[in-house]
Amino acid sequence: MRLTRKARWAVPAAAVIVAGGVIAGSAITVAQASPNLPAKTPAQLLADIASTHAVPPLTGTVVETTSLGLPALPQVGNPTSLASLLTGSHTIKVYYQDGKHFRLAVPQSMSETDLIRNDSTVWLWESAGNSVTKFTGGEVPASAKAKANAAAHKRLAPQLPDGTPLTPQQAANEALNAVGKTTVVSVQSTLTVAGQAAYQLVLAPKDARSTIGSVRIAIDGKTGVPLRVQVFAKGAASPAFQVGYTDISYVAPDPANLTFTPPPGATVSNGDKPSAQSSGTMPAVKGQAGTYGKSWLTVIEAPQSLLSGARSPQLSGPGSSAPAGTGAFGKDSQAAISALLGAAKPVSGAWGSGTLLHTSLVNVLFVGNEMYLGAVDPSVLYAAVGHATPANES
Amino acid sequence: MSAEVTDAPAGLTAAQRAEEGQPPAAVAAYLRFFGSELRLVFRRRRNQLLLLVVFGFPLLIGIGLKVAAPHPDNNGGGNGPAVFFNQLAGNGVFLTLIALQALLILVLPLVVAVVAGDSVAGEAGYGTLRYLLTRPAGRVRALSVKYLAIVTFGLVATFIIAITALLLGVILFPVGPVTLLSGTTVSLAAGLVRVLLVALYIAVAMAAVGAIGLAISTLTEHAIGAIAAIMVLVVTSEVVDQVPQFAVVAPYLPTHWWSSFDALLRTPVDTTTLWHGLLSFAVYIVIFGAFAWAKFTSSDVTS
Numbered sequence: 268m269r270l271t272r273k274a275r276w277a278v279p280a281a282a283v284i285v286a287g288g289v290i291a292g293s294a295i296t297v298a299q300a301s302p303n304l305p306a307k308t309p310a311q312l313l314a315d316i317a318s319t320h321a322v323p324p325l326t327g328t329v330v331e332t333t334s335l336g337l338p339a340l341p342q343v344g345n346p347t348s349l350a351s352l353l354t355g356s357h358t359i360k361v362y363y364q365d366g367k368h369f370r371l372a373v374p375q376s377m378s379e380t381d382l383i384r385n386d387s388t389v390w391l392w393e394s395a396g397n398s399v400t401k402f403t404g405g406e407v408p409a410s411a412k413a414k415a416n417a418a419a420h421k422r423l424a425p426q427l428p429d430g431t432p433l434t435p436q437q438a439a440n441e442a443l444n445a446v447g448k449t450t451v452v453s454v455q456s457t458l459t460v461a462g463q464a465a466y467q468l469v470l471a472p473k474d475a476r477s478t479i480g481s482v483r484i485a486i487d488g489k490t491g492v493p494l495r496v497q498v499f500a501k502g503a504a505s506p507a508f509q510v511g512y513t514d515i516s517y518v519a520p521d522p523a524n525l526t527f528t529p530p531p532g533a534t535v536s537n538g539d540k541p542s543a544q545s546s547g548t549m550p551a552v553k554g555q556a557g558t559y560g561k562s563w564l565t566v567i568e569a570p571q572s573l574l575s576g577a578r579s580p581q582l583s584g585p586g587s588s589a590p591a592g593t594g595a596f597g598k599d600s601q602a603a604i605s606a607l608l609g610a611a612k613p614v615s616g617a618w619g620s621g622t623l624l625h626t627s628l629v630n631v632l633f634v635g636n637e638m639y640l641g642a643v644d645p646s647v648l649y650a651a652v653g654h655a656t657p658a659n660e661s
Numbered sequence: 662m663s664a665e666v667t668d669a670p671a672g673l674t675a676a677q678r679a680e681e682g683q684p685p686a687a688v689a690a691y692l693r694f695f696g697s698e699l700r701l702v703f704r705r706r707r708n709q710l711l712l713l714v715v716f717g718f719p720l721l722i723g724i725g726l727k728v729a730a731p732h733p734d735n736n737g738g739g740n741g742p743a744v745f746f747n748q749l750a751g752n753g754v755f756l757t758l759i760a761l762q763a764l765l766i767l768v769l770p771l772v773v774a775v776v777a778g779d780s781v782a783g784e785a786g787y788g789t790l791r792y793l794l795t796r797p798a799g800r801v802r803a804l805s806v807k808y809l810a811i812v813t814f815g816l817v818a819t820f821i822i823a824i825t826a827l828l829l830g831v832i833l834f835p836v837g838p839v840t841l842l843s844g845t846t847v848s849l850a851a852g853l854v855r856v857l858l859v860a861l862y863i864a865v866a867m868a869a870v871g872a873i874g875l876a877i878s879t880l881t882e883h884a885i886g887a888i889a890a891i892m893v894l895v896v897t898s899e900v901v902d903q904v905p906q907f908a909v910v911a912p913y914l915p916t917h918w919w920s921s922f923d924a925l926l927r928t929p930v931d932t933t934t935l936w937h938g939l940l941s942f943a944v945y946i947v948i949f950g951a952f953a954w955a956k957f958t959s960s961d962v963t964s
Contacts, residue, residue: 272959279951286944290913328933360931372843374931377762377923379842392844397748399844514933524929530840532751 301457302464304488309452312468312486323490325363327461327515332356333508335626361512362520370525383527390527391538399529400538449473449562460485460494461512472563476644477501478628479563490517500627507628559639559651566641566651571633608633614645618652694802698810702776708814711772715818718768719760719826726759727833753830754839754849757856758926760826761819761863765919769822770895773815773867777874778887780807781957785882800958808875808950815867823860827853845928859922862938866919869942869949870895873915876949879956912937915945 270277333356360372367387373380378395389402451471458467465485472479480501485494495511529535557568611622611633621634623645632639632648639648702708726749749755781804784790793803830836839852847855873894878887898916901907911917918938924931 275955275959279948279955282944282948282951286948372927374842374923374927376920377842379844379927381844390844394842394844397840521929527844528846530844530846531838532748532840533844 302459302488304457304464304466307454307466309454309468312454312466322363322366322492323517324365324519325361325492325515325517326520327361327512329359329361329510330356330513331359331508331510332506334505335507335628362524364519364522364525368525370520370527381527383525385526389538390529392527392529392533396534397530397532398534398536400536401529402538455483457488458485460487461515463490463494463515464488465494474563476647477563478630478642478644485511498628503627507626559654560641560643560647564641564643564647566639566643566648568637568639568651571636571638614649616649618649621652623648691802691806695806695809698806699813702810702814708776711775712818712821715764715768715772715821716825718764719756719822719829722760722763723756723826723829723833726756748840749830749834751835751837752839753832753834753836754827754852754856756830756834757823757826758859760822761859761922762920764822765863765866766899767896769815769818769863769867770870771892772818773811773870774874774888774891774895776814777811777871778878778889778891779884780811780875781878781953782881782887783878783884786884801954804875804954804957808871808953811871811875812864812868815871816864819860819864819867823856827856841928842923842926843928847928855925858925862922862925862935863919865939865942869915869945872946872949872953876953876956879953879960913941915941917941 358374360370360374362370362372368385370381370383375395379392380394381390381392383390383392387403391400391402392398393400449472451473453469453471455467455469458465465487468484468486470482470484478501480499480503483495483497483499483506485496486492487494492515494515495509497506497511498508499505500507556570559566559568607624608622611624611631614621614623614632619634621632624631624633625645629640629642630645630648632645632652634652637652639651641648641651749759781790784793793799836849838846838848839855840846841852841855870891874887874891877890877894878884881887895916898914902911902914902917918934918941921934921938924934924938
């Protein structure tokens with residue numbers, strides 16, 4: 268190695284350039300050319316989704332990203348806290364054999380939450396608490412789903428409280444429920460998601476009062492499996508919410524990954540009891556929440572105490588009054604809620620007065636003890652004040 | 662510090678012999694050179710004290726946790742070493758993970774920073790460097806030997822923590838099959854293999870700190886300045902890693918992947934995360950190793 272003194276510096280410089288090039292290169296692969304797939308109409312694609320009740324066995328990683336443009340929330344270490352759920356991204360490992368044999372793992376720093384279904388037995392494992400919850404009901408109880416959601420998902424989604432999507436399949440089905448006279452459905456240029464050639468189904472609301480610009484669903488060209496769902500706010504270039512596979516392979520998962528035995532020393536509780544009392548949905552929410560409007564303009568009305576009081580039937584049954592300050596959100600999340608409420612601006616009109624929290628996708632109006640939430644223009648929220656229909660009547 | 666003065670020329674003669682000898686002899690000479698550098702590092706009183714401190718911390722943590730007696734109901738969902746507490750009550754193996762995780766934040770990088778920062782700058786400061794730098798070809802050898810000694814020191818410090826904590830965990834707590842983060846229980850032997858891999862992963866992370874330290878060390882004659890600079894860099898990186906506004910750059914920070922050793926504690930092992938971490942360490946080693954090489958082999962010998 269006979270390099271002149273100055274030439275030697277080319278070596279570390281080259282190392283930096285190569286490393287930078289690789290990083291930039293991995294970012295550029297996102298914008299690669301559209302793959303070739305036979306042309307399909309939206310209806311054909313919808314049928315594809317409808318037929319994916321039989322999803323092939325697969326192993327993959329789902330990443331969920333939320334960027335609602337919220338004010339800076341107090342930073343807490345707990346990855347399952349509200350502050351963490353409303354911003355940033357979360358990863359879910361999916362091991363799917365069939366509808367009765369699957370495992371969803373939510374890895375977090377030094378901990379993990381797992382939802383394992385093996386035939387009629389469903390296990391919820393939370394390593395941070397060293398606790399296991401066992402369900403033997405057959406269907407995945409909503410409370411378990413909500414807990415898994417709590418580990419992985421935002422809560423202020425424009426969906427019904429127990430309908431937060433857990434997988435792209437569910438998310439796609441829910442978005443398709445909104446299809447109808449209210450929606451412009453189109454198929455746009457194909458793209459590659461998680462290495463698979465995919466169609467892109469675009470749903471856009473016709474009503475200008477919706478804050479949603481479009482919902483884009485990427486559907487695997489071969490298997491019909493929804494690979495990614497993105498929700499764009501009106502006029503936004505990047506999605507406010509996105510859940511999709513970052514890698515997927517259609518191979519059956521190792522059976523060892525689908526079995527679960529409660530580890531010695533763990534607290535095992537029976538999760539069937541609360542769900543038996545509440546017939547599988549969140550009773551505290553169902554009794555007090557209401558909705559207004561339809562489809563894209565749906566507004567959810569709920570008591571504000573939901574934020575500070577009982578949230579999950581796991582923590583307080585429908586009969587018991589919630590102890591003060593012991594909601595599903597811990598102390599960490601209370602700080603986040605305070606920050607959110609602090610960011611809300613006072614508004615008033617013929618409907619009354621309250622405070623409005625504005626994000627890129629969702630608007631929340633606080634009036635008295637109630638809050639109105641929807642992916643809609645504030646005017647729709649004002650119209651909803653006092654007019655919501657209780658959910659259990661519909 | 663007479664040790665440096667007497668040992669450094671010994672290293673030089675080894676380097677000289679290495680150049681003149683045949684390949685097998687060159688290897689032997691290189692190993693001799695490496696051995697003398699190791700003696701230099703491990704005989705230094707300051708470094709011995711560091712290893713003693715590193716030995717003491719797991720004892721402190723283990724006894725403290727035994728006294729505090731982790732309670733099964735104490736299920737904080739928080740971050741930090743606390744998340745292993747529940748398992749510790751049932752299995753002493755987790756003391757190793759608690760100790761490694763706690764010391765990884767500041768103590769281990771400090772130990773590596775002291776040795777790395779001192780490696781070149783220290784000799785330059787003492788005036789012993791000129792013996793090493795008289796021949797350009799010998800410089801590459803001298804630098805590589807110094808880096809290997811830093812890596813070895815980091816490895817030894819990591820394993821002192823791991824082994825001390827493991828032995829103390831066995832003494833103070835019950836030991837048995839290990840429950841992984843995914844809720845799967847593996848045999849004690851398989852659990853110990855995972856702990857070993859965790860320690861090796863952390864040692865690689867420390868090797869990356871060592872490379873950065875070596876590069877900084879070639880820039881100055883003041884060892885303390887180099888050590889301080891390394892620690893400032895480590896702490897800054899750790900702080901930036903925690904700020905959500907910098908999330909875009911977080912994966913490229915030198916400290917970002919340190920705590921990703923938890924990937925080894927899942928079933929199946931999260932190899933994607935693991936390889937990301939190791940790739941990050943490798944990139945830092947290559948870039949800063951090349952920087953140190955360019956600086957060290959082209960600088961004038963003034964001291």
